[in-house]
Amino acid sequence: MTKTFSELGLNDALQKALRDQNYTTPTPIQTAAIPHLLEGRDLLGCAQTGTGKTAAFALPILHNLGLAWDTKLTPKQTRVLVLTPTRELAIQIEENFRAYGKYMNLKHAVIFGGVGQTPQVKALSRGVDVLIATPGRLLDLIQQKYLSLSGVEVFVLDEADRMLDMGFVHDINKVLKLLPHARQNLFFSATMPPDIVKLSNTILKNPIKVEITPPATTVELIQQSVMYVDRKHKSDLLRHLLKDNTLDRVIVFTRTKHGANRVVEVLEKNRIPSAAIHGNKSQGARQKALENFRAGKVRVLVATDIAARGIDIDDISHVINYEVPNISESYVHRIGRTARAGTSGIAISFCDAEEKAFIRDIEKLIAQPIPVDTKHPYHSAEIAEARTMSSGKAKAAIEGNRGGGRGRRPPGRRFGGGGRGGPSGGGGRNPSSRGSRDARS
Numbered sequence: 144m145t146k147t148f149s150e151l152g153l154n155d156a157l158q159k160a161l162r163d164q165n166y167t168t169p170t171p172i173q174t175a176a177i178p179h180l181l182e183g184r185d186l187l188g189c190a191q192t193g194t195g196k197t198a199a200f201a202l203p204i205l206h207n208l209g210l211a212w213d214t215k216l217t218p219k220q221t222r223v224l225v226l227t228p229t230r231e232l233a234i235q236i237e238e239n240f241r242a243y244g245k246y247m248n249l250k251h252a253v254i255f256g257g258v259g260q261t262p263q264v265k266a267l268s269r270g271v272d273v274l275i276a277t278p279g280r281l282l283d284l285i286q287q288k289y290l291s292l293s294g295v296e297v298f299v300l301d302e303a304d305r306m307l308d309m310g311f312v313h314d315i316n317k318v319l320k321l322l323p324h325a326r327q328n329l330f331f332s333a334t335m336p337p338d339i340v341k342l343s344n345t346i347l348k349n350p351i352k353v354e355i356t357p358p359a360t361t362v363e364l365i366q367q368s369v370m371y372v373d374r375k376h377k378s379d380l381l382r383h384l385l386k387d388n389t390l391d392r393v394i395v396f397t398r399t400k401h402g403a404n405r406v407v408e409v410l411e412k413n414r415i416p417s418a419a420i421h422g423n424k425s426q427g428a429r430q431k432a433l434e435n436f437r438a439g440k441v442r443v444l445v446a447t448d449i450a451a452r453g454i455d456i457d458d459i460s461h462v463i464n465y466e467v468p469n470i471s472e473s474y475v476h477r478i479g480r481t482a483r484a485g486t487s488g489i490a491i492s493f494c495d496a497e498e499k500a501f502i503r504d505i506e507k508l509i510a511q512p513i514p515v516d517t518k519h520p521y522h523s524a525e526i527a528e529a530r531t532m533s534s535g536k537a538k539a540a541i542e543g544n545r546g547g548g549r550g551r552r553p554p555g556r557r558f559g560g561g562g563r564g565g566p567s568g569g570g571g572r573n574p575s576s577r578g579s580r581d582a583r584s
């Protein structure tokens with residue numbers, strides 16, 4: 144039976160804040176995780192953004208901090224550390240802590256790279272209850288003695304798989320060495336490949352395990368279609384669809400950064416306000432693009448899977464897969480952006496000859512066929528009728544054609560077994576996104 148937030152044992156101040164947010168019922172991950180986290184247990188959570196995972200950890204953390212509300216803060220220390228891979232996520236998590244904790248008198252701060260450190264140093268000077276940080280800047284400030292982790296009571300590692308994808312493993316290990324031995328640990332990852340399981344084993348003690356698999360449930364709410372179109376006509380098809388004003392807040396997904404840039408160029412030439420977010424953009428540029436998109440100043444956001452992951456934007460009218468992802472889970476994550484918090488949405492996939500194989504894989508994963516939409520001027524009967532090649536061949540053909548040459552991501556594993564590698568999209572780890580700290584996505 145569905146529980147209420149009060150049945151989960153959260154204090155009145157938190158329940159009031161949740162009412163302000165119009166949250167009526169806990170999401171499955173919240174129901175599963177909160178009671179154990181209130182008891183101080185460690186947690187291994189296999190879940191991604193969109194499941195309500197932030198509240199699943201923020202609420203019990205705030206509740207427990209509230210039990211010791213009169214604890215004096217120690218200068219340059221924090222009681223809770225949330226480590227997250229990107230600036231965008233750090234900001235979002237802090238916003239959530241602020242919203243849920245608005246009737247509690249707790250101090251929190253957020254630190255990330257790519258901006259001046261002075262305000263962050265100031266925020267830490269008298270100590271905080273909750274600190275949300277990206278790894279690079281965190282370690283920089285520790286090295287400069289503006290912060291110590293010796294008082295951490297709760298450690299949250301968010302989006303662990305993405306952290307490793309981004310090359311943060313050494314930073315994480317450094318942070319772990321600086322934490323006190325006795326602490327509560329929460330570990331979240333969207334996928335559970337072997338390196339993540341290994342990392343979690345070094346951090347967690349007798350954790351409870353919570354796995355939330357959104358695929359089928361989210362997918363059902365979304366009106367999906369596939370449009371067969373020659374690669375050379377994809378931009379024409381996009382322009383054609385955007386003539387319809389009901390497509391008012393659209394995310395267009397491409398597999399690569401170059402692809403994203405090309406789409407933005409076409410849209411700009413046609414005076415359609417758009418912006419791209421991907422790892423080659425500066426932090427400032429990405430943040431600005433997101434703000435403009437949220438504010439409705441930009442109608443189309445063009446993104447790669449990695450850059451878009453974890454970004455929380457409500458009311459997306461349409462997701463357009465300009466390129467079909469070759470990792471089926473990415474499809475589910477992409478289209479899930481248009482069905483946030485139970486609303487329905489529309490997802491359209493542009494499929495060229497080689498991508499038919501990926502559509503077939505996706506249909507297997509979501510266990511339903513994706514209806515073909517032929518009612519557009521660029522429909523290719525040839526592609527519709529062509530035999531579907533194997534996904535391996537399709538991948539090789541695409542990499543050959545587009546000079547991709549990116550490595551295949553090793554298969555991942557969910558708790559229940561079975562699932563394939565993660566939603567990093569783009570066909571694998573991207574060596575070019577490693578190297579600089581915090582400024583990536």
Ligand code: AMP
Pocket residue numbers: 165166167168169170173191192193194195196197198455483484
């Ligand atoms: P997250 O997975 O933490 O990124 O959350 C995804 C979205 O769901 C965010 O916009 C949250 O504000 C929202 N959310 C989280 N928990 C609930 C809830 N219990 N009821 C309604 N919305 C929620």
